[in-house]
Amino acid sequence: MSGSVGVGIIGAGVISDTYLSNLTAFPDVEVLIVADLDPERARSRAEQYGVPAWGTADDVLAHPDVQLVVNLTVPAVHVEVSSAAIDAGKHVWTEKPLGLDRESTAQLLRDAEAAGLRIGSAPDTLLGPGFQSAKRAILEGAIGEPLFAQASFQTQGPDLWHPGPQFLFARGAGPLLDMGPYYVSALVSLLGPVDRVAAVGTRPRRQRRIHTGPAAGDVFDVEVATTVQLIAAFEGGQQAQGQFSFDSALERAGVLEIHGTEGTLLLPDPNHFEGEIARIEPLGVLLDDDRPEQPRIAVPQEGVVVGRGLGVLDMVRAIAEERPHVATGELGHHVLDVLLSAEESVAGAGFVPVRSSLSGPVPAVPRDFDPFARTL
Ligand SMILES: NC(=O)c1ccc[n+]([C@@H]2O[C@H](COP(=O)([O-])OP(=O)(O)OC[C@H]3O[C@@H](n4cnc5c(N)ncnc54)[C@H](O)[C@@H]3O)[C@@H](O)[C@H]2O)c1
The missing domain is CATH 3.40.50.720 (NAD(P)-binding Rossmann-like Domain)
Incomplete structure (x- = not known):
């Protein structure tokens, strides 16, 4: 070999x-x-x-x-x-x-x-050029100091497209644990560890139906909340709100905004490896009736676009190079801890302190990262 x-x-x-x-x-x-x-x-x-x-x-x-x-x-x-x-x-x-x-x-x-x-x-969307270019822009001061964030994922639910969707409505999934990891991993990578969360959630339908594949028509039980709204406070003092739903007629996923002291950054969908990145500048002093459009200033995306598997590639290179990899088990554990804390809050626990933290910041991917280079 x-x-x-x-x-x-x-x-x-x-x-x-x-x-x-x-x-x-x-x-x-x-x-x-x-x-x-x-x-x-x-x-x-x-x-x-x-x-x-x-x-x-x-x-x-x-x-x-x-x-x-x-x-x-x-x-x-x-x-x-x-x-x-x-x-x-x-x-x-x-x-x-x-x-x-x-x-x-x-x-x-x-x-x-x-x-x-x-x-x-996972997720290794975190290593994609979309998220990494946005992270680089923030690290280089594009929006000043990050203050707060908004995240939103709402769809009709994966029962409409997955041939075996039962696991997506069981313990360990639902919109919070299935889709939350993309958004929370992105936020933790940008803002650092979460200190505490609170959330509300509902399960409007106790049963759903499979719509595609050989089991189409089968009905199955929904075990977890399918709409959750949470707020989170980060150890660094920033705050975030997030919405995760499998119950919305209006499909609108991938909303991730970071608001800083000197501007706002609109990030690509954290479930994608690429996407548009835009910076919004403050308008400054305005008269009451003077509200011009705020231009979206494009932030260039740099790097090779591939997809799932980047995390594995980063790991094998990191092992060979004896450096830490980016999407660590520690990060995955902290993100899970945040999401379980949110679930506990939904179940009535109020504000739930997050027990875990991180041993250091989540590293950025180098600008010249090339998946198709032979490096080993
Ligand atoms: N489907 C997606 O779009 C998607 C996207 C990103 C991440 N994921 C994640 O990927 C994982 C798998 O999702 P999926 O949609 O491919 O599910 P899936 O149900 O289509 O596939 C899971 C496979 O694992 C096999 N399996 C289960 N237990 C096993 C065991 N003990 N040993 C060997 N095989 C076993 C099953 O037979 C099945 O073929 C989940 O964690 C999901 O969150 C899925």
């Missing part, structure tokens, strides 16, 4: 398609095996992308050349699958959320550290 790092994928469902498309194109990564509970699903994904082997999760863990496991299973088994990979001596990249609770995810991080292994956690 060349200098590329051997990767095994566990979970060959919907999102494995885009992961495989990108991971098989990166020279620094070699996908060696795909696994799923459903062997046919694993085989067909492996064949689709020319991956030489397929099988069960145990086959991935036993593969001698797999150094990093990519966990694309459903949230209910994230910790179980990631822990088994750590026990087998493999680094782990996991889809979000890191797990369902604080304790087992904290134990997972401790076990990985004790074994000298790394955990990386």
Whole structure:
């Protein structure tokens, strides 16, 4: 094998398609095996992308050349699958959320550290040129000191497009834990750790229906709130409000605004790897009847646009270069902690202090980051 790092994928469902498309194109990564509970699903994904082997999760863990496991299973088994990979001596990249609770995810991080292994956690949209160009603009002072933020995600719900949407309405998901990680990871990467949150939430429909795929027409139970509104206070003194809904007729997702002492930055959708970035300048002194349009000043997006898999690529390079990776397990754990605190607040706990913090700022990606360079 060349200098590329051997990767095994566990979970060959919907999102494995885009992961495989990108991971098989990166020279620094070699996908060696795909696994799923459903062997046919694993085989067909492996064949689709020319991956030489397929099988069960145990086959991935036993593969001698797999150094990093990519966990694309459903949230209910994230910790179980990631822990088994750590026990087998493999680094782990996991889809979000890191797990369902604080304790087992904290134990997972401790076990990985004790074994000298790394955990990386989605979302890796954080590494995309859209978010990173916005982050760079803020670090370079484009809006002065960040003061407060707004985040909003509202859709009709993923039951309309996902062929197996039950897990998206179960513990570990709902709009808060399924979509919240994109928005909260972006905010924590920009503003630092969250100190406390409060939230309200509702579950207007107790049951929903599958609309696509072989199970279309089936009805399933909704376990979690499907509309949540939260407010958060950051350790650095900034504040944010966020709205997450699977109940809105008006589809409007990807709203992320950071307001600073000298301007506002409109960020790309944090669930996307690219997008428009715009800066708004204050109007200054105005007369009451004089309210001109505020121009959106474009902030250029720099960097190569790819997609999911960037977090895995950053991890394998970071391991080789002995530097920290960007989307760490620690970040994933803190984001989960924030979202679980919001859930507890929804359940009646009022303002919930967030227990975890971060050991340092979330690093920015270098301007010259090239996914398609061979660096290893
Ligand atoms: N679908 C999306 O658009 C999307 C986008 C971003 C992130 N994600 C995340 O990716 C993860 C997977 O989502 P999905 O939409 O691909 O789900 P999915 O249900 O389509 O696929 C999950 C796959 O994991 C397999 N699986 C479950 N438990 C397993 C186990 N113990 N061992 C081996 N295989 C197992 C299932 O058989 C299934 O094929 C979730 O955490 C989700 O939040 C999904």
